[in-house]
Amino acid sequence: METVDNIKIPDAANNPETGSEYAIELRHITKRFGSVVANNDITLSLRKGEILSLLGENGSGKTTLMNMLGGIYYPDEGEILVDGKPVSIRSPKDSFHQGIGMIHQHFKLVDVFTAAENIVLGLEGDKGKLDRASIRKAVAEIADRYGFEIDPDQKVYEMSVSQKQTVEIVKVLYRGADVLILDEPTAVLTPQETDKLFSVMRNMRADGKAIIIITHKLHEVLAVSDRVAVLRKGRYIGCVDTAEATQQSLTDMMVGRSVSLNIDRPKNPDLKDRIRIEHLTVKDKEGVKKLDDVTFTAMGGEILGIAGVAGSGQKELLESIAGLQKMEPGTEIHYIAPDGTDKLLNGMDPLDIINSGVLLSFVPEDRFGMGLVGSMNIIDNIKLRTYRIGKSPFTDRKVPTSLAEKIVSDLEVVTPDINRTPLRRLSGGNVQKVLVGREIASNPTVLMTAYAVRGLDINTSYTIYNLLTEQKMKGVAVIYVGEDLDVLLELCDRILVLCGGQVSGIVDASATTKEEIGLMMTQFRREDAQ
Amino acid sequence: MIRISKRNSISFGKSALIRGIAILLSLIATAIVILAIVGLNPIDVYVSMAKGTFGDPFNLFGKRFQYFLRDMMILTCIAIGLAPAFKMRFWNVGAEGQMLVGAIGAMFFMRNFAGKMPDVLLFVCMIAAALLLGGIWGLIPGFFKAKWNTNETLFTLMMNYIAIRFTAFCVAKWENPFGSNTVGIVNSDTKTGWIGNLLSKGYNGDYLWTVLIVLALCTAMWAYLRYSKQGYEIAVVGDSENTARYAGIRVNRVYMRTMAISGAVCGFAGFLAVSAVSHTISISTAGGRGFTAIIVAWLAKMNPFVMLLISALLTFLSKGAIQIATDFQLNEYASEIISGIVLFFILGSEFFINYKLKLRGSHKEG
Structure with a gap:
């Protein structure tokens, strides 16, 4: 632990390995917000050297519970033990002194700083000097030990989401965290990146770190964790060994009753062209192309999935159809009404679209920012x-x-x-x-959704999937921008893959694999698109 | 350790109680300040303060109370004008100027067309001119915001100074008698274009016309903001421009339309100031009320009926301050300290209405 020893970290990090069997114990934790009981008498423990998944529907109190470890909330009742000793975590700083590192869903990094600068930000160095060489060495050592790929001198704004996440994780490790809490870390990653993260997590486990991961994706829970703790409506339901769990058993525990996990994909025999997009090009304020010559047709009676790494142009694509984007000349967006009349939508604002009788529904990704x-x-x-x-x-x-x-x-x-x-x-x-x-x-004829189930629990997600399928069977053209490839593969009829604003291919969802789509998301293959 | 958390909701009774306590506390604090600074008996000072509004002896049919009603209603009228703009989160601090140009418009007809057209037509022209000029004065910053996204606070503020100089120009042009640098009381012989009394004969005796007109305006604005389609659009634009665009609301049009309405209502306050109150015009016709109205609108959370209460309170305080100053030979600054303290407590009580305090470790709800 040479890396950690040259930074001043009291208590936690210096504890001998011979302490308690448990890294964290939560005993009878209760937290109320006004009349709402977010956590009700929760007792839960985290062993050293294990990966624990925390599972629960929306509002079941997962994040609240973790925030008490992170020093953001303080429990109303109950006690927290770190390494067998009762502690009081009143602030994020306390949490960090106890060796707990939390990686939030939204990264807290300074864009114009390098990875190394972000990692040491806020730490008391020696005599106020910034010793870049030794920081770089320490970062490289952490990266080697756990298998991270990180360039300490890369600026954050040049990084992909996955690289930023790496910086966040290295940051807490550099500070000597023995317990890592990851809040939905895979929501923004491609399957390949997720696999990489999981292998890093396994390396950390081998090194004796204890990890809590919050995720809604059951197959990930099964793939990476040792034990699964389930919360429901603020109460602790139970803890099972992952080896003995299945997707179905976990869902039943979470929801409290049996839920069907299959998405029906009936075929609508009556397919009609509904939205035909030709040469759609969109530039942002800086003149950078966000969408580049996108051409495709969405049909009434099918769900067209849109896959891609976050920020590949999904937002611009949907907003172009909704009349909210400025498009480059040469773009044509045709709307073919159920009665066969063809309308040109480009140049129309949303009110024009409404007034011309186009029934367009749109679930944008940033709910309060738009919608x-x-x-x-x-x-x-x-x-x-x-x-x-x-x-x-x-x-x-x-x-x-x-x-x-x-x-x-x-x-x-x-x-x-x-x-x-x-x-x-x-x-x-x-x-x-x-x-x-x-x-x-x-009652739309075109229904566009961007991350329609983001933040929704399994039960509601399936309700939404069924609603979308119902719309499809009614002849609506459904465009579904999603991040969970398993769902895209099960729900959609065809999947359009975007990569850096270009269409890298349109595939039949029943005849492709997650790996193939994952590859198309990260590398543009023009020849396949043709 | 004290923890602060936001309330989900508060009952009307509880919020009234908090406000009541705030006023009580402010009176106690003021009493201490009065004793400490000027050494007067606080009770005497409070009685004198009330005389500013209710007259001496107290008389609800006396002149004093009617002046109070008049000033309070005009202040409310300006605040009503600000309401739609503020609801749209468009920080219109240009009510002062919008009121002045409205007053100029009304005065133009009152001065130049008195006797040359039927009285009813004259009133129509005066009101139309006040609405139009005020509306234009509001529309200009709205247009610039819509077109070039200019900062509305600076823009509307600067428009005030233009309006003040423009008023000074008109005063010089309409000077009467020559050399006085004032416009004088216009139509003092014929009273043409003056809003008369409702219950008694003559002018400036009762101010019921003003009261009635502003109450009607109050109701209209309340209904407009709460139930009309345009009012709904204003609220959506105020919360999120992107959501508004998404829903097919043409944001730029809403900006311009709302600012024209906001300016027009403030301009109407200018008409009232000329036709119902002073029958003259000067650069102090607005007299800072365009700014005071901002406080009114804010404290009332853009609810026109609550504005009546807030205006009443602020007018009460300012009338009281003048009365204290004359009764005890204090300068007005001393009495303004008192108003300031009262206002401080009332504003401060908003915090306790929105948030609750909780002692750490205790499990009781605060």
């Missing part, structure tokens, strides 16, 4: 699609109110009051349900 109004209640958010109807200068409340009630009951949205609680106060999953529910309810 919903955080300060308004559910009814007023539902109104966004219907308020314009009618000649009266005043908005109608009856239709959106009954629709809101229907969505709340059909999709099991948990809200204190549909009429008063602003959407921002609801949990992410519930917010997403409102958005998806509203977009499907407007």
